[in-house]
Amino acid sequence: MTKGKIKFGFDIKKRILPVIILSICAPLILYVAIPFEIYANNMDEFLFSLSDFFVWCVLFGFLLAAVIACGVIFLPEKAYRIVYALILSVSLMLFLQGTFLNFGINSLSGDKLGSASIHIGLKILDLFIWIVVIAAAVVLSLIKDTKGIITIIAVILSIVIVATQIINPLTNTINHPNVFLSRINRLEKENSNFKNEVVTCENLTSVSGNRNIFYFVIDRFDEYFAETAYEKRPDIYDNLDGFTWFKDNLSLYGHTYPSVAYMLTEHPLDLKNSRKEHLDNVYVGNNTLSVLNDNGYSVNLYTQDYYAYNTACTLPDYVKNVSVAKRFETTRPMELTRCMLNTATIRCLPLFLKDVAYGVNSNTFNECVTCVGENGYDGYLTENDTVYKQAAEATFAKSDDKNFSFIHIEGCHDVYVDYITKPISDRQKNEITASVENSFRVVNEYIRVLKENNLYKDATIIITGDHPAPINDTSAPEGAKLTALFFKRSGYDGTPLAQSDAPVAHENIWPAIMESENITRDNEGTGLFEISENDPNRERKYIWHTYVSNQCDEYIYSVKGSGRNFDNWELVERNHIDRFIMD
Numbered sequence: 240m241t242k243g244k245i246k247f248g249f250d251i252k253k254r255i256l257p258v259i260i261l262s263i264c265a266p267l268i269l270y271v272a273i274p275f276e277i278y279a280n281n282m283d284e285f286l287f288s289l290s291d292f293f294v295w296c297v298l299f300g301f302l303l304a305a306v307i308a309c310g311v312i313f314l315p316e317k318a319y320r321i322v323y324a325l326i327l328s329v330s331l332m333l334f335l336q337g338t339f340l341n342f343g344i345n346s347l348s349g350d351k352l353g354s355a356s357i358h359i360g361l362k363i364l365d366l367f368i369w370i371v372v373i374a375a376a377v378v379l380s381l382i383k384d385t386k387g388i389i390t391i392i393a394v395i396l397s398i399v400i401v402a403t404q405i406i407n408p409l410t411n412t413i414n415h416p417n418v419f420l421s422r423i424n425r426l427e428k429e430n431s432n433f434k435n436e437v438v439t440c441e442n443l444t445s446v447s448g449n450r451n452i453f454y455f456v457i458d459r460f461d462e463y464f465a466e467t468a469y470e471k472r473p474d475i476y477d478n479l480d481g482f483t484w485f486k487d488n489l490s491l492y493g494h495t496y497p498s499v500a501y502m503l504t505e506h507p508l509d510l511k512n513s514r515k516e517h518l519d520n521v522y523v524g525n526n527t528l529s530v531l532n533d534n535g536y537s538v539n540l541y542t543q544d545y546y547a548y549n550t551a552c553t554l555p556d557y558v559k560n561v562s563v564a565k566r567f568e569t570t571r572p573m574e575l576t577r578c579m580l581n582t583a584t585i586r587c588l589p590l591f592l593k594d595v596a597y598g599v600n601s602n603t604f605n606e607c608v609t610c611v612g613e614n615g616y617d618g619y620l621t622e623n624d625t626v627y628k629q630a631a632e633a634t635f636a637k638s639d640d641k642n643f644s645f646i647h648i649e650g651c652h653d654v655y656v657d658y659i660t661k662p663i664s665d666r667q668k669n670e671i672t673a674s675v676e677n678s679f680r681v682v683n684e685y686i687r688v689l690k691e692n693n694l695y696k697d698a699t700i701i702i703t704g705d706h707p708a709p710i711n712d713t714s715a716p717e718g719a720k721l722t723a724l725f726f727k728r729s730g731y732d733g734t735p736l737a738q739s740d741a742p743v744a745h746e747n748i749w750p751a752i753m754e755s756e757n758i759t760r761d762n763e764g765t766g767l768f769e770i771s772e773n774d775p776n777r778e779r780k781y782i783w784h785t786y787v788s789n790q791c792d793e794y795i796y797s798v799k800g801s802g803r804n805f806d807n808w809e810l811v812e813r814n815h816i817d818r819f820i821m822d
Contacts (some may be wrong), residue, residue, distance in 0.1 A: 249316050257390070260397040261323060262308035263300075264330035264404075270300030272404040273337055273583040279411040279418045280788075284545045284601040286608040286618075288421040291569040295576040320380040327393055328376035332369050333587040334400055340365055341586065342713075362590040369589050422567065426550060434552035434563065439616035441560040442539045443626075444633035446688060447642035450729075451698040452536070452752060453685055454643070456502065457678045458495060458621070458650035460704025462486060462721035463658050467668050468675035475676050478686045481731035482700070485767060487802050488724035489744045490706045493716075493783040496821055497521075498705040499547035499647060502745055503528060503540070508782075510793055510814055514821045518549040525555075527749050528643075530760045532557040537640040541619045541626075542647035545601075545821075560619070562612030575607040594655075602649050621649045623677050630684040637692065646685075650678045650704065657710050659718035696732040699755040701725070701748060712786040715794050719805045720781070724748075726767055728755040741770040742777040742802060775800040781808070784820050791820040 274296045278289055311322055342357055379389055412418060417425045426433045466486070468475055476484075492498040497508040500518060504525035508517055522528070528538050532555075539560045540547075548554055551561045569575060585593055602622050610618030620626075626648050651674045656667050682702055689695040702725040711717065724743065725736075728751070751766035753759070770777065779802065783794040795812040802808075 249319070251312065254312050254319070257323070257394050257397070258308050258312045260394065260401060261311065261326055261330075262304040264327065264397055264400045265307070265333060266300035266303040267401060267404040268330065268333050268337065269583050269587065270296045270303065270580065272407040273586060274579045275408045275418075276411050277579065277582055277586075279415040281601070282415070282418060282422075282425070284605075286422065286567060286605045286610060287569050287575060289418055290421075291572055292576045292579050295572060296580060299576070299580070317381075321377060323393065324376040324380035325373065327397060328373045330400055331396065332372055332589075334403065335368075335372075336365070336589065337583075337587040340368070341590070357590055365590045430550070432552070433550060436551040436561050437564045437610050437612055437618045438540060438542070438544070438548075438551050438554070438558075439560050439562045439610075439612040439614060440541070440619050440629060441562065441612070441614050441616040442537065442642075442644070443541060443560070443616075443619070443646075444630055445636045445638055445642065445644075446692060446694055447537070448637050448639055448692075448694070450536070450641040450756065451689065451694055452531075452643045452700075452756065453689075453698065454645045454701045454752075455682050455685075456499065456542070456645070456647040456650075456703060456705050457675075457682075457723075458648065458705055459652055459654070459708055460650055460675075460678070460702075460723045461708040462488065462723045464651055464654065464671050464675055464708065465723035467663075468672045471668060471672040472676060475672075475679050476725075476736055478683050478690075479702075479725060479727070479736045480733055481696070482702075482725045482727045483737045483739050483768075485724040485726065485739050485741060485743045486721075487740050487742050488703070488722050489720075489779050489781050489798060489802050490704065490722040491745050491780065491782055493706050493709060493720065493781075494712075494786065495543070495546045495705050498745075499542055502705060502748070503542075503547070503645060505746070505749060510791075510816060510820075514545075515549050518547075519553050522548070522553065522555050526760060526762060528555060528557075530753070530758060531643050534756075534758050535641050536643040537638070539642070539644045541621075541645060543621055547647065560616070562614040562616065564618070565611045565613050566609075568609045568611075569607060570609045571607040575604060578604050578607070600649075600652060602652075621647055623649050623681065627677075627680045627684065630681060630688075635688045635692075646681070647705070648678060648681055651675065651708070654708070656708070658708070659710055659716075659720075697729050698727070699729045699752055700727040701752070703745070703748070709786075714785060715792075715810070716783055716796075716808075719803055719808065720783075721802055724767075726751060728768070730755075739772060740801070741767070741772045742774055742779060742798075742800065743767050743770050744779045773801070786820065788819055789817065791816050791818065 274293065278285065307326065311319065311326070314322055342361055382389065384390055417428060420428065423435055490498055491501055491507065496514065497517060500521045501507060504521050505527055506521045506525060532538055537559050538557055540554065540558050541560070544550060554561055602620065605620060606622055612618065654671050654674045656663060656671065686695065689698050704722045707720040707722045747765055747767045747770065750764035751768060753763065754766045777800060779798045781796040781798055785792045793814040794810060797809045797811045798807055800807045
């Protein structure tokens with residue numbers, strides 16, 4: 240054995256630099272650049288700070304790089320060239336997939352980073368690119384490289400990948416200069432009027448011995464989901480005596496933002512305003528919550544910041560469950576890190592693998608954070624199981640104050656199916672049914688408590704979604720999109736669930752609430768039960784926004800007659816802004 244060479248017959252010194260560069264390619268993509276970018280682009284949604292997970296990401300990246308380096312550097316020459324080519328080509332495809340080949344799938348889409356809305360042709364093309372790149376790399380590795388040209392190209396390509404992944408965090412730091420600040424310090428810097436307040440679970444398990452309004456919002460509660468669940472498991476709705484199921488209901492908007500804020504205030508979005516501008520002002524002078532407050536109702540809002548309100552300190556003072564935050568604490572940093580690395584990995588997977596991967600959303604991340612208010616209650620999180628557990632394990636308190644509780648849960652975000660353009664399998668119908676049942680566990684727990692305390696008959700209860708299933712976030716709707724709606728008026732109970740084909744909309748819910756509670760207000764509007772069934776002249780509005788990273792298209796539809804027939808949907812206006820709608 241000559242000096243500088245090991246027994247396998249190669250010069251280890253010539254391998255050290257190429258192997259070091261190669262070993263950090265994939266870890267730099269998956270463990271550093273993409274997690275940093277995901278956090279920087281979505282930090283307003285997160286309750287945690289960069290430091291709560293990023294150090295662990297970097298550490299795991301170093302460990303993976305060490306494993307790759309140790310596994311490659313001592314291989315025999317032929318195996319070394321093949322493995323080097325495989326790792327380099329896969330690293331290149333991870334970079335290309337995560338940067339260019341996801342065709343509009345956002346870094347954090349509010350649900351799993353699936354590709355259900357991507358055409359099968361693009362999925363095949365994407366897979367073909369993966370196969371060609373990896374196969375080409377292996378073939379080249381088997382060619383005798385007497386002049387070292389292939390080796391030089393491979394090293395240069397490795398350096399390019401590493402360089403781009405170093406530039407990525409630098410660019411995001413420039414675009415998001417507050418990314419290294421803690422969440423609280425960042426909010427204080429962005430808003431001089433910021434107060435560290437949070438929406439807590441106070442009064443979540445309270446009912447009134449006087450009057451009760453419970454407004455349940457099951458996120459993404461599509462009418463198709465409601466009907467599928469009824470077909471498979473009608474017993475899910477067994478507790479809904481006295482309710483009317485409106486099967487031709489339109490939400491005004493197609494996504495949680497700006498739908499929830501509209502549902503609470505009746506104030507529509509002006510597309511010229513940013514998310515922050517809209518949410519900071521939408522609750523001012525509303526003719527809904529303020530009217531309830533003026534009529535002696537305790538107003539409690541259980542929903543998400545960023546989507547439904549900007550920060551809790553911008554909510555009206557009469558919202559009872561807002562409290563100064565005592566502390567924010569990341570209680571499960573390893574789980575938080577896992578969620579971030581999982582999201583980064585899904586982003587870099589080929590399109591056909593994204594749908595079978597375990598996806599996460601902002602709720603999944605925020606479940607790793609505990610927030611406690613000075614009122615002694617935890618911050619409210621919308622995750623189904625969390626809300627159900629809080630309701631099921633609590634002894635409900637009874638108060639004399641009239642009660643209004645708006646309870647927004649994660650709902651059907653674990654279902655992502657294209658029922659408009661593709662046939663739905665029985666397995667998918669079972670998934671939909673399970674998701675609806677899981678959501679209704681929360682609703683049924685409250686109904687049980689109201690019935691056991693003889694408060695059900697006089698209660699006004701609304702069960703609806705903030706929007707239907709989006710199907711495709713990147714272009715105009717391809718079919719009718721209805722949102723499930725169930726409404727129980729005060730004074731109704733003991734009668735079977737009624738069904739109505741009246742062409743109603745979310746704009747009719749508040750007038751129906753006021754009518755049910757015998758409250759008079761200005762601009763009363765038309766209630767749900769004032770609208771005739773099968774009215775061919777009834778005209779409604781539906782607004783759809785695309786969710787693409789740096790731009791937004793707004794499609795405004797006039798829906799005349801039955802909303803189930805897409806021929807009745809007329810596109811009357813289209814607007815465009817060169818920014819993401821939630822910027």
